[in-house]
Amino acid sequence: MSFSRTNNATKVAIDTNKIFASGTFKNVWQGDYTDGxxxxxxxxxxxxxxxxxxQSHYFEEELEIIRHSQAIIDAFAAAGVIRARILLNIPEVWVYDETGENILVEPMIENFEKFNSNTGWAPRTGDAWSEAMQALSHFSYHDSNQKFLLCDLQGGSYRDxxxxxxxxxxxxxxxxxxxxxxxxxxNSFFHRHRCGRFCNRKWLKPAMVKQARYAARRGTTMALLPTRQSRMPLTSVRE
Incomplete structure (x- = not known):
């Protein structure tokens, strides 16, 4: 069983007069479904x-990450770690009629909140709902035999x-x-991770490091391009 939430619609009207939200990589606009x-x-x-x-490869990469995330969430559900259901919004690539620009469309989420980031930031509330999300991240690392870590978890929490x-x-x-x-x-994530009531003490962790490479940020941290040591620095080039 796949725990997903899809558009299930064929047309939308998007209000592009005002940005609804903005993250590290994307701007978000609000709209409503008009057909379907x-x-x-x-x-x-x-x-x-x-x-x-x-550029289509940005969207293809995004959708591949979503597919991989869905598989992790399905495995977490199958393991029965928590009773509550976790649904994942599945975006689709749609095209603006007027401009031909690609956008990712998905259903709105109410009660939006951030559960953790890719540097290991997490709200220290002791709340069971937050701890369940930290367990999902930890589970993903264990279940993949230390190959992957699902993180930067955000969305809405509901009654069930x-x-x-x-x-x-x-x-x-x-x-x-x-x-x-x-x-x-x-390593930076697990340097800050604190197992809660839903983590299993037998789940795998990386070897502990004395210092995290990345500072804790609530927002998403983007990987830096490697320095090209064989090239002259930009500061030596006249603007």
């Missing part, structure tokens, strides 16, 4: 920043479960998009 089973319900449209709206959107995955090989900080990111 979700007609009349709210949705959001997400655009990548930095002029990437016409969660809806998540836009998660990140970090990997040993640093191949899961711009929010994948690689082994240093995984």
């Amino acid at each position: 089973a979700r007609k009349g319900e709210l949705c959001v449209a997400k655009e990548f920043k930095s002029g990437s709206v016409f 479960g969660y809806i998540l959107t836009d998660p990140a995955i970090m990997s040993r090989t640093k191949t899961c998009g711009p929010a994948d900080l690689g082994p240093d990111g995984i």
Whole structure:
């Protein structure tokens, strides 16, 4: 069984007069579905920043991360770690009629909150709902035999479960998009992770490090490009 939440619609009207929200990589616009089973319900449209709206590989990479995240969430559900359901919003690539620009469209999430980041930030509330999300991240690392870490968890918590959107995955090989900080990111995350009531003490962890490579940030931290040592510095070039 796949725990997903899809558009289930064919048309939307997006209000582009005002940005609804903005993250590290994307701007978010609010709209509503105008045709299909979700007609009349709210949705959001997400655009990548930095002029990437016409570049298909950004969207393909994003959707691959979503597919991988869905598999992790399904495995977490099958393991029966918590009773509450966790649904994942599944965006689709749609196109603006007027401009031909690509956008990611998905259903709106109410009660939006951040559960953790890709540097290991997490609210220290002692709340069971937050601890369940930290357990999901820890489980992903254990269940993948230390290859992947599902993190940057955000979305809405409801009476009987969660809806998540836009998660990140970090990997040993640093191949899961711009929010994948690689082994240093995984170590930074676990440097700050505190197991709660839903973590299993037998779950795997990386070897502890004395100092985290990345500072804790509530927002998403983007991986830096490696320095090209063979090239002259930009400061030596006349603007």
